[in-house]
């Protein structure tokens with residue numbers, strides 16, 4: 438009898454719970470829009486628009502139809518598309534929205550800054566930020582300069598044509614590896630350039646580990662890279678134990694191990710390896726896209742190229758031919774950086790940001806249920822004439838007065854607590870590369886109207902081949 442009463446009480450409690458839950462749901466105002474065909478939703482339509490570089494029209498059509506807050510379904514999840522600076526602020530600063538990463542990325546990169554959330558992320562993020570902070574980047578300028586010159590000599594000098602995109606990828610991989618690995622960098626790039634490419638390509642793939650699929654190849658590449666990096670990390674740990682602290686060291690492993698010994702974090706060697714992979718993946722595909730599209734813009738914008746050339750020639754004039762660029766030189770490249778920002782505005786390397794609601798939340802009168810995804814695309818504000826006059830025009834001068842650009846409308850590096858920690862690194866790297874290209878070469882696009890796809894990073898369809906001409910080097914102080 439007691440058992441029957443208990444069961445009845447439990448059933449009543451369950452019934453009441455479901456009833457109130459249903460009632461709570463029925464008072465929800467979900468955003469307008471449709472979720473499309475179950476599971477598939479708008480996934481293929483959005484991916485196709487990215488591939489054909491018509492994603493901006495795709496977003497604007499939805500915004501015109503449903504307004505700045507609308508629901509759709511992408512990659513199997515109900516997703517709220519948000520548009521405008523206020524929406525960007527909401528996405529980047531709301532504590533109930535967690536960064537969403539694909540299952541593929543989590544499998545490929547393990548427990549890295551790119552994949553963790555919440556408390557687990559805090560110490561990883563602060564350690565990585567410490568390594569990439571502007572004062573540290575100052576110490577990397579000489580090494581960046583050395584690697585950029587080496588690669589330009591190897592892959593650009595003496596050629597009539599260069600296919601920019603793969604060269605830029607190789608260059609940025611070389612630069613980040615020269616900082617992260619120190620003396621082992623060249624061997625790592627030599628052994629694993631293709632593996633890094635496969636790893637990067639697998640990030641948005643379907644995560645079923647079958648050989649010869651994108652994901653299968655990515656997993657194999659990830660295991661190979663991890664094995665080599667672990668060997669380097671163990672070697673650094675051994676030398677630290679033998680020789681004590683090398684306070685001036687800038688390689689990632691020594692730096693992280695020293696930080697750990699000072700109690701700044703409790704990351705294991707395995708965590709440090711995963712984070713080295715995370716930084717390399719975060720760094721090189723993005724910066725190479727910026728460099729590639731800057732080269733493309735400059736081929737079509739002679740006036741901008743002339744101004745950059747003047748700025749760079751002045752810097753070159755005060756140096757001997759063998760002198761490396763310094764932090765002070767880079768600080769003087771102000772106009773060149775404006776042109777780089779204009780490139781980031783018109784062709785952002787990261788097309789948007791996904792977050793997941795960790796609890797039911799509300800935005801502008803609409804409910805976003807727990808577990809739903811939230812998405813904002815950078816192009817929505819970057820290419821909106823409300824924030825940027827004549828938005829399709831390439832005009833670096835719009836960055837002369839940064840205060841005229843409304844907050845949260847220009848976000849190539851994201852914002853809030855997950856903002857890109859490599860902003861300064863990529864700025865300095867891009868400026869060093871542009872210095873040597875602009876002072877030494879002139880280029881013409883082989884296909885003037887070459888289009889690009891987003892895969893999801895912007896990728897020129899033919900890789901951006903250019904005809905190259907050696908420019909008379911500018912006079913220098915020691916000439």
Ligand code: HEM
Nearest residue numbers: 719720723724727786787790849850851855857859862863
């Ligand atoms: C032009 C170059 C770059 C662009 C446009 C870029 C853009 C971004 C964006 C938009 C995010 C945030 C994504 C989100 O919130 O959804 C991000 C995160 C990140 N970036 Fe960059 N990035 C660049 C270069 C770099 C470099 C050079 C490094 C490392 C040296 C780097 C390392 C990272 C890392 C580790 C994260 C993850 C941070 C976190 O989740 O807490 N990035 N980047």
